[in-house]
Amino acid sequence: MKNLLWVLVSLAVLLAIGSAEKIRYDNFKVFKIKTKNVEQRKWLEQLASDSENFNLWHSGKDEVHIMVNPQKLINLQNYTRSYSLPMEVMVSNVQSLIDGEQSTRSTDDDSSFGWTRYYPLSAIEAFLDDILTKYPSVTSAIDIGTSYEGRKIRGIKISYKEGNPGIFIESNIHAREWITSATATWLINELLTSTDEKVRNLAENHDWYIVPVLNVDGFAYTHTTDRMWRKTRQPVNFSSCIGADPNRNYDSHWMENNGASANPCSETYAGTSPFSEPEIKALADYVASIKDRLNIMLAFHSYSQVLLSPYGWTADLPSNFDDLMAVAKAYADAVESLPYGTVYTYGTSSGAMYFASGATNDWAYSEQDILLSFTIEFRDTGRYGFILPPIQILPHCEETMAGLLAFVEKADELGYLNVKYTF
Ligand SMILES: [Zn+2]
Structure with missing residues (x-):
């Protein structure tokens, strides 16, 4: 009985490792933010180095695209508001883009x-x-x-x-x-x-x-x-x-x-x-x-x-x-x-x-x-x-x-x- 239990526990652990969780991006948004100078761009890049909650998608001359965890949206809004940086939603839910990208798979074999x-x-x-x-x-x-x-x-x-x-x-x-x-x-x-x-x-x-x-x-x-x-x-x-x-x-x-x-x-x-x-x-x-x-x-x-x-x-x-x-x-x-x-x-x-x-x-x-x-x-x-x-x-x-x-x-x-x- 003890042995059986051990086998079951081992199996459960193996299954957990085998199906390593995919990171989900439910309600993560990407914003397009117009920047006026290098300092503003650098600050947004700095914010994005909090890689749990932000992710830099694009950093161009006068425009930055940044992905945000919905729970940290306020941090980004505070900054863009205080510097009056125009900001618009580019992607409203990153996870739904990811889901859409993979939806063709079921009809197609590997x-x-x-x-x-x-x-x-x-x-x-x-x-x-x-x-x-x-x-x-x-x-x-x-x-x-x-x-x-x-x-x-x-x-x-x-x-x-x-x-x-x-x-x-x-x-x-x-x-x-x-x-x-x-x-x-x-x-x-x-x-x-x-x-x-x-x-x-x-x-x-x-x-x-x-x-x-x-x-x-x-x-x-x-x-x-x-x-x-x-x-x-x-x-x-x-x-x-x-x-x-x-x-x-x-x-x-x-x-x-x-x-x-x-x-x-x-x-x-x-x-x-x-x-x-x-x-x-x-x-x-x-x-x-x-x-x-x-x-x-x-x-x-x-x-x-x-x-x-x-x-x-x-x-x-x-x-x-x-x-x-x-x-x-x-x-x-x-x-x-x-x-x-x-x-x-x-x-x-x-x-x-x-x-x-x-x-x-x-x-x-x-x-x-x-x-x-x-x-x-x-x-x-x-x-x-x-x-x-x-x-x-x-x-x-x-x-x-x-x-x-x-x-x-x-x-x-x-x-x-x-x-x-x-x-
Ligand atoms: Zn590249």
Whole structure:
């Protein structure tokens, strides 16, 4: 009898662990707040480092989007009232957006992969395996390295012939930006299967290096536990807050000009040192090993609909600023010309957004001499934010392809696709 009781208790404990609770965001709201200066923005960021009750969704030049626990709404209202900052509700109940995002799942089984819903890491890995099996002569697996929690970081190379200029795509470095890996996997599929002449030219005359999910631990955590998680999952030994902002962790002007936070509870915590996050060190080592083959580096993010060139760490303009803006304009114009009429803006990270140091685009540009290097913030501008409804995945992918075609065409015209290495 005693033994039976022990078995029952053990079972109950196992079940509790197995079904680790998902964090719920019932009645959490997201507010759009207009700010007049850096101090006001910094104060809101400070408030958001109370990560139990607040969460920074977007922090731009003159606008901050902040998610609030309904019980702490008064704290935010007191502040915005005392500084007369205009504030409007952007999302009235975050949990209902999350529920809506996942409602398509029941009608769809996990064995087929597509772009009408979002998939967990295991399904994305199975998709990559399937692609590698189907297209063995033009694809190869890239082993980027291992994450803090021991997951493999995987990429894929698509190459139809030798001597092509190279395009690298880093995606889902921020865990909650699910549209990025959905777009990256769609792009892989399209480059291999499209019969459109322009897409075939894009696919076959460039070498593609694509990492659909870089922040594998964070991404897995968004599926199992917290949909709104952004950072890595490596603990910080002097804090109870977990993880660093991987896009502030590259070894390029790390922590300069307040471009990142030293507070482990901040969403832009830079980590304990440059490359303290194993995922970022692994990606950097891989990119450095093939940098002579890379002409373009793109980092997929959401949301805001903006293309961001270097620099993020300084307000100085890069030497080829005009060319960077020309390719960004080509992308934006192509996207806007589609029936959806989606508008992308562009500029330097520091000019169009705010100071951000240690980000991929600056590191690739300044330390690896990849002269066309961008962060692309995908749909939308705040209606759904990170929880972009699955029905928008395919239209968004179509926009990305139109943008890339125009971007690469302009890059070629400006002489950026000359092959950098010799055989
Ligand atoms: Zn991001």
